[in-house]
Amino acid sequence: MGISFKNVDHYYPGVKRKEYTIALENINLDINEKNEFIAIVGKTGSGKSTLMQHMNALMLPTKGTVQIFDDIITPKKNKNPKLKSVRKRVGFVFQFPEYQLFEETVLKDIMFAPLNFGFTKEEAEAKAKEVAKLLGIEKILNKSPFNLSGGQMRKAAIAGILSYDPDILLLDEPTRGLDPKGAKDIMELFYNIHKQTGKTIILITHDMDIVYQYATRVVVLNESYINYDGNKEDLFKTNLYNENHLVKPNVLQLIDYLNEKLGYSIDYNTYTLEDLIEKLKEVSNNG
Amino acid sequence: MIEFKNVKFSYNTKDRAVKDVSFSVADHEWLSIIGHNGSGKSTIAKLLVGLIEPQAGEILYDGVKLEEKTINDIRHKVGIVFQNPDNQFVGYNVLYDIAFGLENKQVPRSEMLELIHKYTKLVDMEEYLSREPETLSGGQKQRVAIAGILAMNCDIVILDEATSMLDPEGTEEIIALIEELHTKYNKTIITITHDLNLALKSDHILVMKEGHLIKEGKPEDIFEERDILLSSNLDMPFSLKAIYEVSKTELNNNKELMDALWEYRSKM
Numbered sequence: 001m002g003i004s005f006k007n008v009d010h011y012y013p014g015v016k017r018k019e020y021t022i023a024l025e026n027i028n029l030d031i032n033e034k035n036e037f038i039a040i041v042g043k044t045g046s047g048k049s050t051l052m053q054h055m056n057a058l059m060l061p062t063k064g065t066v067q068i069f070d071d072i073i074t075p076k077k078n079k080n081p082k083l084k085s086v087r088k089r090v091g092f093v094f095q096f097p098e099y100q101l102f103e104e105t106v107l108k109d110i111m112f113a114p115l116n117f118g119f120t121k122e123e124a125e126a127k128a129k130e131v132a133k134l135l136g137i138e139k140i141l142n143k144s145p146f147n148l149s150g151g152q153m154r155k156a157a158i159a160g161i162l163s164y165d166p167d168i169l170l171l172d173e174p175t176r177g178l179d180p181k182g183a184k185d186i187m188e189l190f191y192n193i194h195k196q197t198g199k200t201i202i203l204i205t206h207d208m209d210i211v212y213q214y215a216t217r218v219v220v221l222n223e224s225y226i227n228y229d230g231n232k233e234d235l236f237k238t239n240l241y242n243e244n245h246l247v248k249p250n251v252l253q254l255i256d257y258l259n260e261k262l263g264y265s266i267d268y269n270t271y272t273l274e275d276l277i278e279k280l281k282e283v284s285n286n287g
Numbered sequence: 288m289i290e291f292k293n294v295k296f297s298y299n300t301k302d303r304a305v306k307d308v309s310f311s312v313a314d315h316e317w318l319s320i321i322g323h324n325g326s327g328k329s330t331i332a333k334l335l336v337g338l339i340e341p342q343a344g345e346i347l348y349d350g351v352k353l354e355e356k357t358i359n360d361i362r363h364k365v366g367i368v369f370q371n372p373d374n375q376f377v378g379y380n381v382l383y384d385i386a387f388g389l390e391n392k393q394v395p396r397s398e399m400l401e402l403i404h405k406y407t408k409l410v411d412m413e414e415y416l417s418r419e420p421e422t423l424s425g426g427q428k429q430r431v432a433i434a435g436i437l438a439m440n441c442d443i444v445i446l447d448e449a450t451s452m453l454d455p456e457g458t459e460e461i462i463a464l465i466e467e468l469h470t471k472y473n474k475t476i477i478t479i480t481h482d483l484n485l486a487l488k489s490d491h492i493l494v495m496k497e498g499h500l501i502k503e504g505k506p507e508d509i510f511e512e513r514d515i516l517l518s519s520n521l522d523m524p525f526s527l528k529a530i531y532e533v534s535k536t537e538l539n540n541n542k543e544l545m546d547a548l549w550e551y552r553s554k555m
């Protein structure tokens with residue numbers, strides 16, 4: 001097992017004593033160490049970022065336990081294991097990359113984790129330069145991470161975890177603020193890493209096109225509890241997506257329109273515009 | 288009317304972030320600025336509100352140059368939601384944060400509470416008035432930032448990726464709100480965005496690349512220029528891309544299908 005939640009609650013302290021916000025409620029979730037590509041979706045404030053922070057032991061549960069590989073995280077502070085091994089195996093890109101970056105230069109920032117986990121200086125630098133190239137940020141390596149545009153910061157933060165090759169990648173809105181090509185390239189990059197190495201990737205996104213193209217499993221949060229955990233097709237075939245404040249991916253909206261308008265019966269196992277065009281050709285040839 | 292005339296700006300580095308850019312925004316117009324990461328969009332926004340000063344060129348509001356002695360008057364007319372909402376917040380809780388902005392605009396205290404309730408309700412954040420901004424989720428921060436700007440009732444509203452963290456339904460709601468501000472309340476709107484469907488709804492678009500304004504025009508014209516879009520890491524919005532990709536295949540002869548696709552596009 002990679003990551004396992006057992007009856008987890010998370011309460012944040014409130015403004016007044018004895019008041020609190022329930023961010024997570026009775027979460028039970030098992031995530032395999034390998035071969036998962038999970039999208040966590042849901043309304044603003046439904047608990048997605050809180051859930052993801054538990055996957056890297058950045059928080060203690062208020063109730064229940066979170067197991068991350070061999071370490072078990074419990075509500076009791078002093079009973080918890082040292083977390084260096086968790087951090088090494090699970091990489092995390094925050095929703096606000098601003099708060100993840102801290103070194104003098106982007107290069108040093110990307111080298112920080114590999115150095116921390118025992119790479120030599122030469123290895124760390126070579127690795128940092130390699131991922132920077134992959135992400136198209138070679139030109140900003142010597143800049144301060146605080147003097148970057150929003151999208152450049154996001155890429156620098158992503159480079160910072162790809163540099164040390166963790167087993168599981170946690171990505172809180174990884175494409176937010178990226179330009180359309182940058183977003184597409186980075187999703188392809190994650191997808192290729194997943195395909196080639198079998199690494200489990202878990203991402204939070206509001207982009208249903210990304211969910212429908214890449215995810216193999218979707219977890220939907222609704223006001224602090226898991227309201228759906230399953231495949232993406234069923235989520236959009238029924239009214240579940242609507243109840244959870246989601247919208248259909250672009251490709252499905254267009255399929256609905258064409259089916260209705262032209263009497264086609266194109267099915268929902270159509271994940272991209274390219275897939276749709278292939279199906280339209282079949283319809284056209286048979287009709 | 289806003290005039291941006293031959294403006295150049297560099298942060299203390301060799302590279303210019305904005306290179307001799309000129310454009311104007313008419314009253315009641317909705318302008319979108321699009322372009323690759325680091326192309327200078329947010330820098331233009333910061334120049335427009337006088338957070339940073341051009342090293343060459345000038346910015347005029349209704350013929351009045353933006354400079355030290357005019358900046359206070361101009362700031363009353365222009366509201367901005369920053370790309371990172373945390374750069375927005377000044378109050379220790381949501382209520383005081385919005386009140387602070389209203390106080391700056393000299394809104395009488397007696398009217399403040401009503402405005403604050405009205406606009407936080409509009410973005411579904413009325414229950415969070417006593418919360419510290421830093422304890423909000425990403426999308427909640429953006430909603431509060433938007434409410435604060437709306438409450439100030441500025442003539443010009445600049446939104447720098449202000450919907451980037453909202454859930455799909457919330458994005459649709461806020462876009463509908465922007466459309467209403469534009470058509471019903473005659474505001475001048477400037478949206479900086481990577482959301483091509485949002486840009487498609489505006490009146491006019493600027494395409495930025497490496498600090499240069501490389502193209503401007505109506506959305507329908509801009510989104511025809513595939514090469515220019517691709518050169519700045521952009522793309523066509525989905526409904527147009529579908530037409531473009533389908534028409535490259537033998538399906539182009541299927542008139543019924545092509546008509547349906549165009550009809551779909553016109554509904555977007």
Ligand SMILES: Nc1ncnc2c1ncn2[C@@H]1O[C@H](COP(=O)(O)OP(=O)(O)OP(=O)(O)O)[C@@H](O)[C@H]1O
Binds near residue numbers: 152329
């Ligand atoms: N505070 C700063 N100091 C130095 N350089 C900066 C600073 N802020 C931005 N830059 C640089 O100026 C250029 C333009 O940045 P800007 O933030 O305007 O881009 P943008 O178009 O808004 O990008 P994004 O889509 O990523 O938000 C970039 O190359 C960026 O690295």
Ligand SMILES: Nc1ncnc2c1ncn2[C@@H]1O[C@H](COP(=O)(O)OP(=O)(O)OP(=O)(O)O)[C@@H](O)[C@H]1O
Binds near residue numbers: 012452
């Ligand atoms: N430090 C905190 N103190 C108090 N409440 C908090 C804190 N952090 C988050 N919350 C609350 O917990 C709930 C869940 O927040 P979380 O950040 O997990 O949501 P999210 O699903 O990631 O939302 P978004 O899509 O807007 O980023 C929200 O109501 C939020 O206001």
Ligand SMILES: [Mg+2]
Binds near residue numbers: 049095424
């Ligand atoms: Mg979040």
Ligand SMILES: [Mg+2]
Binds near residue numbers: 330370
């Ligand atoms: Mg920007």
